[in-house]
Amino acid sequence: MTTTGSLTSSRSLSYIALFAALMAVFGLIPKIDLPFGVPITLQSLGVMLAGCLLGPRRGFLAIALFLLAVALGLPLLPGGRGGLSVFVAPASGFLFGWMFGAFTCGLLMRRMAGATGTGLLAAAFVASLVGGIVVVYAFGIVGLSWIAHMSLSQAALAMLVFIPGDLIKCGICAMLVQTVMRGMPGWRLDRD
Numbered sequence: 741m742t743t744t745g746s747l748t749s750s751r752s753l754s755y756i757a758l759f760a761a762l763m764a765v766f767g768l769i770p771k772i773d774l775p776f777g778v779p780i781t782l783q784s785l786g787v788m789l790a791g792c793l794l795g796p797r798r799g800f801l802a803i804a805l806f807l808l809a810v811a812l813g814l815p816l817l818p819g820g821r822g823g824l825s826v827f828v829a830p831a832s833g834f835l836f837g838w839m840f841g842a843f844t845c846g847l848l849m850r851r852m853a854g855a856t857g858t859g860l861l862a863a864a865f866v867a868s869l870v871g872g873i874v875v876v877y878a879f880g881i882v883g884l885s886w887i888a889h890m891s892l893s894q895a896a897l898a899m900l901v902f903i904p905g906d907l908i909k910c911g912i913c914a915m916l917v918q919t920v921m922r923g924m925p926g927w928r929l930d931r932d
Contacts, residue, residue, distance in 0.1 A: 791845025833883015845871030
């Protein structure tokens with residue numbers, strides 16, 4: 741292995757660990773509990789950021805590392821939740837969807853990597869919307885339907901309460917991506 745390959749690999753591992761830690765930090769923000777068992781949290785913003793800034797593979801791995809730590813019992817979800825039980829709760833579909841949401845965000849950002857200025861802002865917003873809302877909600881709706889014994893249409897209707905907040909998170913993600921790209925012009929959105 742060359743020095744450059746080792747440096748790149750070490751840097752990738754550092755970014756993956758950094759964004760897994762960011763997810764944990766977002767878990768410290770108190771959740772807002774809803775009656776059907778799926779809380780409002782800030783961690784979906786972490787999913788969007790991981791995908792948009794790290795790319796599909798590293799974004800996926802960052803969220804997978806975070807979820808592994810949760811599965812091992814670390815209380816990293818809002819409210820100090822952790823352990824295997826969270827993967828059979830009504831919100832478990834969202835947890836699994838986070839990995840694929842980050843992957844989708846990263847894939848879309850890679851395809852629009854040449855965007856600058858307002859184009860970059862729009863690209864990050866669209867990537868966050870598709871990956872962080874459409875993909876994550878698809879998993880979340882199926883999980884809620886299955887675990888809470890609801891029809892898919894009932895579960896989808898229950899998810900409408902999350903849309904306004906998640907659209908705001910898409911906007912925040914887009915602004916943060918644009919800020920990172922301005923402050924760190926060497927950051928490449930087209931590599932993974």
